[in-house]
Every structure is written in structure tokens, then in C-alpha cells.
Amino acid sequence: MLSGLGALLLATAARAQAPLALPQAPMPPPDDSAADDGGLVDAGNDSAGYTPPAPAPAESALHIDGYVDVGFAKAQGNGTSFPRQDIAVPADYGVDTFAPAVNARGDVASTDPGDGRFLNGFLPRSAGIGGNASFLLNTLDLDLRYQRPGTPLMIFSRVQFLPRLSAAGDAGRFLVEQAFGRLMPFDRQELSISVGKFDSVFGIEYLDNEAPIRTGVTPSLAARYTTGQSIGAKVFYRLQLGAIGSAVSINAAATNSGNMVESLQAPDASVTGGPVVSARLGYELNLRPFQLKLGGSALHGPRNDQRDRKAMQKMAGGDLRLFVAGVALSGEYVRVDEDEGSGPKLTNLGTFPLASGFHARAWWGQLGYALAIDTSSLQKVTPYVRYEWRHAWFDGFVPITVDRLVGGLRLDLWDALIIKGEVLINRERAGAPNVPNNVYTSSVVYQW
Amino acid sequence: MVRASLVRACVLVVGGGLASGSISVAAGNPAGGGGNPAAAPGRSWPADEMPLPLAVHTPQDLAVKAVAERQYLIFNLLAGGKLAYDAGNFAGAAAKWEALLRIPRLDPEVERVMRPLADDARARAGGSPSSPGPLPAPVAEDEQPEVTPPDSTAKAPPRGAAVSVSGTVSGGGNLGPGGTVIWLKRADGHTPRPAPARGKVISQRNKTFLPHVLAVPVGTTVDFRNEDDIFHNVFSLSRPNDFDTGLYRQGTSYTQTFRKAGMVQILCNIHASMLGYVYVVDSPYYAQADANGAFKIKNVPPGEYELETWNEASMHPTKQRLTVGPEGVRSLVLKVSGDKAAPTTLPDKSGKPRQAHLGY
Numbered sequence: 001m002l003s004g005l006g007a008l009l010l011a012t013a014a015r016a017q018a019p020l021a022l023p024q025a026p027m028p029p030p031d032d033s034a035a036d037d038g039g040l041v042d043a044g045n046d047s048a049g050y051t052p053p054a055p056a057p058a059e060s061a062l063h064i065d066g067y068v069d070v071g072f073a074k075a076q077g078n079g080t081s082f083p084r085q086d087i088a089v090p091a092d093y094g095v096d097t098f099a100p101a102v103n104a105r106g107d108v109a110s111t112d113p114g115d116g117r118f119l120n121g122f123l124p125r126s127a128g129i130g131g132n133a134s135f136l137l138n139t140l141d142l143d144l145r146y147q148r149p150g151t152p153l154m155i156f157s158r159v160q161f162l163p164r165l166s167a168a169g170d171a172g173r174f175l176v177e178q179a180f181g182r183l184m185p186f187d188r189q190e191l192s193i194s195v196g197k198f199d200s201v202f203g204i205e206y207l208d209n210e211a212p213i214r215t216g217v218t219p220s221l222a223a224r225y226t227t228g229q230s231i232g233a234k235v236f237y238r239l240q241l242g243a244i245g246s247a248v249s250i251n252a253a254a255t256n257s258g259n260m261v262e263s264l265q266a267p268d269a270s271v272t273g274g275p276v277v278s279a280r281l282g283y284e285l286n287l288r289p290f291q292l293k294l295g296g297s298a299l300h301g302p303r304n305d306q307r308d309r310k311a312m313q314k315m316a317g318g319d320l321r322l323f324v325a326g327v328a329l330s331g332e333y334v335r336v337d338e339d340e341g342s343g344p345k346l347t348n349l350g351t352f353p354l355a356s357g358f359h360a361r362a363w364w365g366q367l368g369y370a371l372a373i374d375t376s377s378l379q380k381v382t383p384y385v386r387y388e389w390r391h392a393w394f395d396g397f398v399p400i401t402v403d404r405l406v407g408g409l410r411l412d413l414w415d416a417l418i419i420k421g422e423v424l425i426n427r428e429r430a431g432a433p434n435v436p437n438n439v440y441t442s443s444v445v446y447q448w
Numbered sequence: 449m450v451r452a453s454l455v456r457a458c459v460l461v462v463g464g465g466l467a468s469g470s471i472s473v474a475a476g477n478p479a480g481g482g483g484n485p486a487a488a489p490g491r492s493w494p495a496d497e498m499p500l501p502l503a504v505h506t507p508q509d510l511a512v513k514a515v516a517e518r519q520y521l522i523f524n525l526l527a528g529g530k531l532a533y534d535a536g537n538f539a540g541a542a543a544k545w546e547a548l549l550r551i552p553r554l555d556p557e558v559e560r561v562m563r564p565l566a567d568d569a570r571a572r573a574g575g576s577p578s579s580p581g582p583l584p585a586p587v588a589e590d591e592q593p594e595v596t597p598p599d600s601t602a603k604a605p606p607r608g609a610a611v612s613v614s615g616t617v618s619g620g621g622n623l624g625p626g627g628t629v630i631w632l633k634r635a636d637g638h639t640p641r642p643a644p645a646r647g648k649v650i651s652q653r654n655k656t657f658l659p660h661v662l663a664v665p666v667g668t669t670v671d672f673r674n675e676d677d678i679f680h681n682v683f684s685l686s687r688p689n690d691f692d693t694g695l696y697r698q699g700t701s702y703t704q705t706f707r708k709a710g711m712v713q714i715l716c717n718i719h720a721s722m723l724g725y726v727y728v729v730d731s732p733y734y735a736q737a738d739a740n741g742a743f744k745i746k747n748v749p750p751g752e753y754e755l756e757t758w759n760e761a762s763m764h765p766t767k768q769r770l771t772v773g774p775e776g777v778r779s780l781v782l783k784v785s786g787d788k789a790a791p792t793t794l795p796d797k798s799g800k801p802r803q804a805h806l807g808y
Contacts (some may be wrong), residue, residue, distance in 0.1 A: 039550060040667075042643035043610075043732035043747040049626030049650070049659025050736055065792045143792075156806070187654065188677040199806075212793055213801045240718070242679035242695045247718070286681060286717060288694040291797060323798035370799030372687050380799060414763060415791050448789055 007030025018240065054149060063141040067447035069211040073102040074133035076436040079110030081426065086416075100404070100426045100439045101137040101218040102294070104211040105162070106261060109439070123263040123349055124224075128165035135165075137163050139211060154182045175262070177229055192240040197268065198232045200259040201251040202278050202297045203332050204319040215368050215382060216408045217422040217443045221361035221390040222334045225315065228265055230255035232275065235394045238282075245287050252279035257304040258313050265304050266346045272309045290324035306341040306355055313338045331365035340395055357395035364388040380412040393431075402429035418445040453565050455801075477533040487804045522551065522558065533569055542569035594692055611776030614744035621761040621786015625741035627661035628759040628784055629727040631734035632745060635769060636752040642732035644668040649713070650724065652680045657714060657724030661760060663736045666709055666728055673701040683797045686710065689728065692717075692797060711758060720802040723794055727758050759784040 028409035081099040099108035106129040127136055140161040147154040157179040163172040180196025200206040206227045208214040220228065232255030240247045254277050256270035278299035285292040299315040302308075317334040341355030368384035386406040408422030424439040536603035545566035548655035549559060613632065617625035617675040632637045642665030651658045664670065674680045674696055682702065683692040689712045693702040706712060709730040733753075735743040755770040762785045770777065792803035 039552060039640070040643035041640035041732040043745075045732060045734050045746055046645060047629075047663040047734070047736040049597065049662035051658055051660040052626060053739060054625065067792075190678070207803075210803070213803060229754070240679040240695070242697050245695050247679075286695050288692045291717070321798075325798075326799075328798040328800060370795075372685055372690070372799070382799070414788070416789060447792055 005387050033081060038121055046415070050246060058150040061145075061146055061148045063143075063145040065145070065448065066141045067210070067212050067445055068140050069104060069138040069443055069445045071103055071136045071138050071217070071440065071441060071443040072133065073109065073127070073129065073136055073441035075100065075102060075109035075129070075131055075440075076438045077131055078112075079132075080107070080112070081108070081435050081437040089297075100424050100437050102127050102129070103136060103438055103440045104209075104214055104217060104219065104443065106219045106223060107138070107164070123347055125263050126164065126166055126171070128171065141210065152184045154184075156180055156182065160376050164368045180382060189286060190236075190240075192236045193233070194236075195233045198234060198253075198400050199229055200227055200278070201234055201236075201253045202259045202282050202299055202315065203317050203334065204293075204295065204321065204330065205332060206259075211443060211445045212418055212447045215366070215410055216386065216406060217420050218406065218439075220332075220362075220364040220386065221388040221402070222332060222360075222364055222402060224261045225334055225336045225360065225362070226259050226317070226332075228257075228259045228261040230257045230259070230265070230276070231268055231270075232256055247282075247284040247286070249282040249284070250279060251282070253277070257302060258299055260304050263348050264412070265348055267348060271304065271307055271346055273303040274302045274309050275303075276313070278315075288360065290322065292323075293319075294322040295319040303338055303341055303355070305345040305347050306343055307346070308342045311339040311341040311355065326369055326371070328368045328370065329365070330368075331363065333362070333363040336360040336362075336392075356397075358392070360390060360392035361397075362390040362392075378411060379415065380410075382410040382412070384408055384410065398431045401429040402432070403427050403429055416447055418447075419443075462727040503646075518551075522548065522554075525551075525560070526562070529566075529569070533565075538569045538572040540565055542573050545569060558655055578683060609774065610747040610749055611772060611774065612746050613733070613748050613770070613772060613777040613780060614742075615777070615780025615782060617743060617757065617759075617782045617784055619762075619784040619786055620741075620759045621788075622740070623759075623761040623786065623790070625737050625784060626739040626758065628737040628741065628743070628757055628782075629661070629663040629729065629734065630737065630743050630745065630755065630757050630782065631663075631729040631731045632748060632755055632770065632772075633731050633751040635754050639731050642666060642730065642734075649673055650682075650726070651675045651720070652682070652716070653724055655716075655719050657722060659724075661725045661727065661736070663727045663729060663734055664706060665732060665734065666730045667705065667707060668728070669703050669705040670726060671701050671703050674698050679718065680722075680796075682714055683717055684712050684714050685795060685797070685799055686712045689726075717797045720796070722795055723791070727761055748772050750776075750778065755782075757782060757784055759786075761786045761788050761790075763788040 022311045031283070042337045059440065075203060101107065101124075102109050106124065106214045108124045109127055110130040111126040112130070127134075127138075129136065140163075142159050144157045144159075146156075147156060158177045159175050160175045161172070162175055165171060176197065178196070178198055180194045180198045182192050184192045184196040199209060203222075203226045205220060205223050208219070209227055230253075232253055234251065234253035234255075236249065238247055238249035254275040256268070257265050258273065258276045259278065270383060276299060276359040278297070278301075280295050280297040282293065284294075295318065297315070297317045297319070299313065301313060303311045303313045309387070314337045315335065317332060319332040320330065322329045336359065338355035338358040343355065345352040345355040364386060365385040366384060368382050371381055372380055384407070386404075388404040389401075390403070391399060391401045405425040406422060411419045414417070419442075422440075424441070426435075426437045426439070428434050525544045525548035529541040529548065532538075532540035533543060545562055548562060549566060574652070580757075617628045619625055620628065644663050644667035646668075648662065648664055648668055648670045649672075650662055650670055651673045655676065662670065664763070672682045672693060675698065677698050679695045679697055681693055681695050682704075684690050688708045689706050689710065691704050693704070695718075696702055706726060706728045709728050712726040712728060714724045714726060733745050733748050735745045737743040750772045753770045753772055754767055756765055756767045758765045762784075766782075766784060791802060795801055
């Protein structure tokens with residue numbers, strides 16, 4: 001017996017190819033060494049997983065989120081896009097037809113050319129920095145959401161503080177961007193009904209309204225027509241067609257005004273008393289290799305800024321989103337037509353004597369690649385480029401065509417911090433003189 | 449030449465002071481000479497340390513090291529079991545020899561000789577270990593038991609030394625410590641590869657993932673089951689465990705194997721509010737805290753460990769040194785931070801953030 005084991009040890013040792021540097025100061029034996037050699041150890045540990053206990057009805061009903069968006073921007077020239085003494089536009093659109101945005105809200109560096117000229121143009125909001133480089137506190141956002149666990153009703157409000165300076169001084173303001181109740185009556189159906197002040201249903205860029213969501217820093221040239229909030233009711237319904245990896249959806253709204261951004265809207269009260277109806281029909285193809293989303297949108301109703309109910313606004317558009325192999329392509333086409341109004345124009349910036357007929361055709365396309373980074377701090381790097389084109393005219397005036405090339409980089413850190421940098425190259429292609437109005441802008445967003 | 453090699457190896461393993469004992473192993477007289485490492489107080493068979501401290505600079509070095517470690521392990525288990533047997537530690541001998549017999553692709557000769565010895569040691573472990581008896585005679589060729597192929601996912605051998613590590617986790621912010629994943633990695637050697645867990649399921653029910661957090665060892669396949677009346681999708685952007693199930697209907701499922709360690713955030717491309725986690729550990733010594741933070745890791749061999757934790761509310765996983773003694777560790781107090789807020793935006797499968805609370 002002993003000889004057998006001894007021989008075995010000898011043979012085993014012989015296979016070990018003796019000249020190995022064996023440990024000089026061995027450690028106490030780990031008994032699990034038995035399975036080190038390619039074996040798998042089942043130590044009997046197991047986990048059934050963990051699910052947090054359902055909160056008591058009174059708990060966790062109120063959720064408070066928000067973000068702060070600060071930036072640093074520099075615009076060429078005097079911060080406007082309008083050449084001095086230009087008279088190519090009607091009096092109700094005095095200047096700044098194509099002011100380039102410097103932040104996520106679409107604010108421009110300035111609407112003041114410095115010579116006291118009447119200003120409103122396309123009615124952009126001004127960040128008040130002119131042609132100087134400056135830090136900006138773009139948005140301080142607070143979201144309140146109340147929903148008792150297990151109930152189908154949610155109440156949501158989004159309040160924002162927007163500190164601004166203008167030539168006249170402090171122009172900061174609070175904005176109740178959204179405030180609505182949403183009912184989802186069926187567990188098994190994707191149906192929601194919302195009443196209050198809420199996002200547009202037109203196109204896809206409203207999805208990017210907030211700085212943490214938007215891939216880049218600034219909105220597109222078309223965003224001022226499609227991303228405004230208004231008051232009314234909306235219904236969303238989606239039907240999954242899983243057998244073909246698809247879904248169809250409809251998002252429809254009847255509101256007191258259209259989708260123009262805040263400065264182009266009249267105050268929140270309905271001006272005409274007539275509703276503006278809008279809707280988007282969507283189709284999604286969700287396959288493992290790629291995802292495709294298509295949509296068609298339309299809007300019809302009285303102009304936002306007229307008491308005359310016969311002056312209508314009409315919009316139509318199409319959108320596309322394609323995701324494949326980490327690359328996200330998105331784009332949108334928008335067509336805008338506004339009848340000439342008979343009365344004064346009422347906007348969020350004041351009352352103006354004329355309301356010219358207006359038309360715009362615009363599209364944009366964006367290509368981005370979200371590179372996931374496997375570190376605890378830097379989680380994602382997203383380079384992106386966007387091209388935008390807009391052709392617009394007032395009745396009786398020369399059409400003006402501009403385009404914009406945007407490039408930037410977004411860094412997502414710790415699930416809470418986003419850093420973005422962006423360059424906007426603005427070009428006046430037809431109907432307007434070239435103006436030095438390129439923009440270098442950046443944004444740091446912290447969300448909680 | 450063979451004998452010289454063995455002597456050299458053993459002398460180096462146990463050190464100069466134990467040279468005669470080492471030689472006696474090869475000579476078939478393990479209890480004699482200058483001492484018995486297995487029986488000496490405070491000392492034990494010292495040659496189990498793995499991996500071997502062999503320099504690796506080239507692929508050839510790595511191959512040599514792998515071969516050497518395999519043979520080294522076989523030798524250690526053979527000889528260590530013998531020393532334990534001769535010292536009357538039959539349970540120890542049985543554990544080492546049974547472990548030896550679990551090594552994949554073991555030489556049939558070793559198998560033939562050692563299996564009856566291991567059985568004998570196991571039988572004696574139930575009796576008095578104080579008076580070592582003679583080793584059983586080798587089994588005749590025609591009496592050999594049927595050789596069972598090594599089961600690479602077999603239960604770890606019975607081990608008298610294995611203990612448990614238990615305690616309580618606190619912290620985790622508003623979410624609390626429940627679901628915290630705790631695992632041990634050897635600090636003084638190689639952490640064994642864990643056997644995959646079986647029967648792991650994450651359901652999609654009422655537009656939630658159940659369980660919300662699931663800890664699994666590397667290599668585990670998880671069955672994602674749709675128990676809702678609507679279609680679901682499950683995807684993850686957490687590399688290298690990223691995956692996408694596509695759409696699937698009620699009553700159907702999709703399996704996904706998680707081959708790399710780390711956190712895997714799971715989402716639904718259709719329902720923006722759905723969020724869950726799979727945490728993949730590369731150690732067989734792991735546990736998940738219950739709602740009160742209590743946890744217990746079983747069958748941990750004593751030694752030096754790095755104890756690591758992960759909680760979804762913590763910005764960073766924690767890591768700390770832990771010594772596991774012969775009695776195990778009880779009432780361990782751990783704290784995880786709650787400095788990571790629940791995400792307000794969850795990405796779709798293109799990585800684009802969505803406002804989950806608004807449904808888009």
C-alpha cells in the first residue's frame with residue numbers, strides 16, 4: 001500500500017518538472033485550493049434576489065427631481081444674427097431672424113444690435129451676453145411628481161427659474177413649464193390621458209426639451225415651431241404588434257395654442273377661444289439588430305398670436321429615428337404656414353401692430369454615437385453632428401434661407417452630471433447678408 | 449532523477465527545518481523524522497499556496513505556469529492528504545483526497561489508487577482520528593469502483609475548515625441596505641471560479657422587474673419571463689454584459705448568460721419606467737442582504753479576503769480587507785453609502801435618455 005502511494009507521489013512529482021520556484025514562506029492553506037484547477041466551486045451560496053417592499057400608501061407619493069444647467073458661451077459679432085440697418089423684414093419681425101442659440105432653451109446671445117433699433121425678430125429670448133464670452137445660468141429646474149403607489153393618477157409640475165439680463169436690466173423669470181394630471185386607466189393598455197399644461201405632441205424634438213435629455217447643447221432651427229408647451233388635453237395610446245416586432249401609436253392633443261416656443265406664444269390664456277388640434281402617428285420597429293421609429297405629425301388651429309379666429313396656423317411634419325450598431329440617426333422635417341392676421345399680434349414679449357403671413361420649411365438630421373465607458377465615473381461619451389436647414393419668408397418679402405452645422409461632445413458622469421461642448425456654424429445661404437454669428441457654447445448639467 | 453526532483457520540491461516547500469519530514473513523504477514514512485507539519489500546533493501543510501509565484505513574461509511562461517500549478521496541486525493534495533492521514537486527521541485527509549479526485553482529467557492511475565484511500569479516510573473520519581491505522585490495501589484491478597467523471601460544477605468538498613461570514617449592512621440612503629450584494633475575493637491566493645447558479649428567473653410583472661436586484665455568479669443564465677399581458681423587451685447597455693432580448697409576449701421567456709463580473713442595469717425599451725439590476729460576482733462566496741440588511745456567506749475557507757459590496761444607491765462599490773478565522777466571522781457590520789440618487793432619466797436602447805416619469 002505504502003509503496004503504491006509512494007510510487008504515485010514520485011510519479012506525480014516527476015511530472016511537475018522539478019525546477020520551479022516554489023514558495024519560500026508558505027501561507028496557511030486555503031482549503032478551496034481543491035477546485036482551483038479549472039474546477040468550478042459551488043459553495044452553497046445562492047440569492048433569490050431582492051425586491052424592495054411595496055411602500056405604504058402614504059409613502060413615496062411625492063417625488064422631487066430637478067436639474068441645474070449652467071454654461072459658458074461666446075457668440076461672434078455682437079451676439080445677434082441681424083445686420084444693422086437691414087430692412088428686409090416687416091416691422092413686426094424687426095430683427096434677428098436667425099439668431100443662433102447658445103443654450104438648451106434656444107436663447108440667443110443677444111437681440112440688441114446696439115443702435116436702439118426696434119427688436120423682436122423671430123422673438124427669441126435673449127441670454128443678454130451680446131458678443132462677450134460669459135457664464136450663463138440657463139435653467140434651474142424643479143420637478144414635483146405626486147402619485148400614490150398603485151393608483152393610476154399622477155400629478156406633475158415642472159417649474160423653472162431662468163435668470164436673464166437684457167439691455168433694460170434684469171429679465172429673469174419663473175416659468176411653469178408644465179403642470180398636468182395624467183390618468184393611465186388600464187394596467188394592460190398603454191393609454192394615458194393628460195389634462196393641463198404639457199409638452200407638444202408634434203414631431204420628436206419636444207422629447208429633448210430639457211438639458212439633461214438633449215444630446216447636444218442647443219435645439220435645432222425648427223424647434224421654435226414644434227417644442228412649445230400649451231394648455232389643454234391630450235391622449236396617448238400605443239398598440240404593440242409584437243408578432244412583427246412593431247408598435248403603432250397616436251399622440252393627440254387639443255390645446256389653447258400651438259407648439260411655438262414660449263416667446264412666440266401668447267400668454268397661457270387662450271387668445272381666440274378656439275382649440276388648436278395636433279397629433280402624431282407613430283410606427284416603431286423594434287428588432288434586436290436595429291430600431292426604427294417613424295412618425296407623421298400635423299397641427300391645425302387659429303394663430304397663437306391673433307384674436308382673429310380666421311387667421312390659421314397649419315403645420316405638418318415627418319420624423320425618423322434609426323438606431324443600429326450604437327449609432328443613432330434622427331431627423332425631422334417641418335412645414336409651417338401662418339395666415340396673415342387682421343389684428344395686433346399678442347406674444348409673450350408684448351403686443352405688436354401687425355401680424356404678417358409667415359411660412360417656413362425646415363429640416364434637421366443628427367448623427368450620434370453613444371460610447372459606453374466601463375468606469376465608475378465617466379459612463380458615456382457621445383460625439384454628435386447635426387445639420388439644419390431652414391427656408392422661411394413673410395408674405396411679400398424675400399425668402400431667407402439659412403443652414404447650420406453643429407458638432408459637439410457629450411460626457412455623462414456618475415449618472416448625475418453631464419458636460420457638453422458644442423460649436424455652431426451658421427450660414428446665411430440666400431436672401432440675407434452674411435453675418436458673423438457662429439457660436440461656441442457649453443453646458444454643465446447636474447440633475448438630482 | 450525522479451527522487452531527486454521530489455526531494456528538491458519538498459524541501460523547498462516546507463523549508464529547511466522540515467527537510468527530513470519532506471523526504472519521509474517520498475520514502476513512505478511521513479510521520480517520522482523531524483516533525484509532522486500537519487500535526488504541529490500552529491502549522492499546517494504549507495504547500496497549498498496558489499497560484500505559484502512564477503514570473504510570467506511570455507505566453508510560454510504562462511503555459512509553463514499553468515502546467516506547473518496543475519501538477520503542483522495534484523502533488524500537494526496527494527501528499528497533504530497522506531500527512532493528514534498519518535497524523536490521524538482523517539477528515540482532513542478525506543477532504544484533500546476527495547478534492548484531488550474532483551480535478552478534471554485526472555490521471556486514471558491516480559484515480560485508481562486514491563479513490564479507495566479517500567473512501568477509507570472518509571469512513572475513518574466518522575471514528576476516532578487519534579490512532580491512525582494502516583492504509584487499506586490497494587483495490588485489485590477487477591475490483592475497481594466505477595470511475596465517475598469529474599463534475600466541474602460539483603458541490604465543494606466537505607470541508608471541516610469552511611466557515612460562514614455573516615453580518616448586517618446599513619446605509620443605502622432612502623432605498624436602504626436591502627439587496628446589497630456582498631462578496632469575498634481571496635487576498636492571499638486565487639479565488640475559485642464559482643459554479644453558475646441554476647434556476648434564476650427575473651419576471652416582468654406589472655411593468656416591473658421581479659426581483660429588482662439579483663446577484664448571480666459568473667456564467668449564470670437568467671431566464672427573463674414576461675408575465676404581463678403586454679409585450680416586453682429587456683435590454684442592457686452595461687458592457688460587457690450588454691444584451692437585447694427583442695420583443696416577446698406574455699408567457700414567453702428569453703435566457704441570457706452573464707459571463708463577466710459587474711453591474712448589469714436592465715431596462716425595457718418599451719416601458720421607460722422599468723429598471724432592475726443583475727449583479728454578477730466572480731466568486732463562489734457571495735450573498736445578498738435582506739430588507740433589514742442581514743446577510744450570510746456560507747462555506748468560506750479561512751484566510752485573507754477582500755470584502756466587496758455593491759448597492760444601487762451607492763456611487764461606488766466598497767472594498768475592505770477581512771480576515772476569516774477558523775471560527776468564521778459573525779456580526780460583521782458594513783455600511784454602504786446612499787450618495788447615488790435614483791436615476792431620473794433612463795436610456796432607451798440607443799443610449800438616449802428618456803423621462804421615465806413622463807412616459808417618454
